Amino acid sequence: MYIDGIKIEYENAGNYKEEIERDKKFIEDAYKKWMNENSRNIIERLWEIKSVGIIEQSGEFVKLLKEAEFSYSVGAYTSTISLIGVCAEDFCRFFAHLSGQNFDSLTQNDRINKLEQLGLIDEECEIKLHEIRGIRNDCLHFNKNFKQKPNNQLKIDAVCSINKMKEVYKKMIGSRSSNTIDAKKLSEILTKVIDEASSAIGFNNIETTTAKIRNAFYEATGIDMSLDLGGETVYKSSEYKVYEIDLDMPQKEITLIDTQLNHPVIVDIDDNKAREITDMKIVEGDVVSAILVSETNGMGMTAAWKFLAGPIKTIKNN
Numbered sequence: 001m002y003i004d005g006i007k008i009e010y011e012n013a014g015n016y017k018e019e020i021e022r023d024k025k026f027i028e029d030a031y032k033k034w035m036n037e038n039s040r041n042i043i044e045r046l047w048e049i050k051s052v053g054i055i056e057q058s059g060e061f062v063k064l065l066k067e068a069e070f071s072y073s074v075g076a077y078t079s080t081i082s083l084i085g086v087c088a089e090d091f092c093r094f095f096a097h098l099s100g101q102n103f104d105s106l107t108q109n110d111r112i113n114k115l116e117q118l119g120l121i122d123e124e125c126e127i128k129l130h131e132i133r134g135i136r137n138d139c140l141h142f143n144k145n146f147k148q149k150p151n152n153q154l155k156i157d158a159v160c161s162i163n164k165m166k167e168v169y170k171k172m173i174g175s176r177s178s179n180t181i182d183a184k185k186l187s188e189i190l191t192k193v194i195d196e197a198s199s200a201i202g203f204n205n206i207e208t209t210t211a212k213i214r215n216a217f218y219e220a221t222g223i224d225m226s227l228d229l230g231g232e233t234v235y236k237s238s239e240y241k242v243y244e245i246d247l248d249m250p251q252k253e254i255t256l257i258d259t260q261l262n263h264p265v266i267v268d269i270d271d272n273k274a275r276e277i278t279d280m281k282i283v284e285g286d287v288v289s290a291i292l293v294s295e296t297n298g299m300g301m302t303a304a305w306k307f308l309a310g311p312i313k314t315i316k317n318n
Helices: 016-048 061-073 077-098 108-117 123-141 151-173 183-196 206-221 271-279
Strands: 233-246 253-258 264-268 287-296 302-307 313-316
Touching: 016 061, 061 077, 061 151, 077 108, 077 123, 077 151, 108 123, 123 151, 233 264
Parallel strands: 264 302
Antiparallel strands: 233 253, 233 287, 253 264, 287 302, 287 313
């Protein structure tokens, strides 16, 4: 039985616009409750997915890979299997084109075999791609064997499909090791991470972006930016060169460069501090002395920086 009972024909009701908003709010709260109750399971499933680091070459198949990871995290195993199957097909077409071949008209079975016959993939990748194809075909055709699979077996199939796909992707394309990422490349990677924060696929917000930035920096430098001080206060006193002042934004901020470490820091400022900066005629290029304060987040990384109560001292005017 399929009961489609989320909403009704509101037009037959009196104040249907108000009723729609009422019911939307009720279902919204229900979803929030479900997310809260299942958040730990979602995170545990995310941790079951293998990490392959930074792989520069990518195609449209990466969107499917990310969506499959999200689907798996929320327990949508059949969707995960379907997405990874299509992802693997598009990846093989992509890789064939990279190798100067065009196997678009072939079936996935023949495409995989052709890649192996030409020596473009090894036996290990061939086996994994065929395993993904087999699981996907069972799912796509929804045959009797697939219908009878218990949920825990679907879960195993789903995460195995994701991990095999990522293993093949990494092996066939190659990931960047930390000692091959220079400052310019790191900047490109961090910019890409920030751009992806606005993606509609999966969990993308300031917290997940922070985690990715921390991890990308670690991949590039071997240095963990976490301070192991989750929830504690960090103070920083130094002389700073004023790099940029933004007082016209909803969240006013000033960008400072530590004169000793040459590291930038963006400081949120309130209206009182903005008036102080204006009254002191502090401009870009000036050098100031100040104490900054930040609360570390759950990853032990400093989050928003603010000025500690007290005046900013001008050391050198531009």
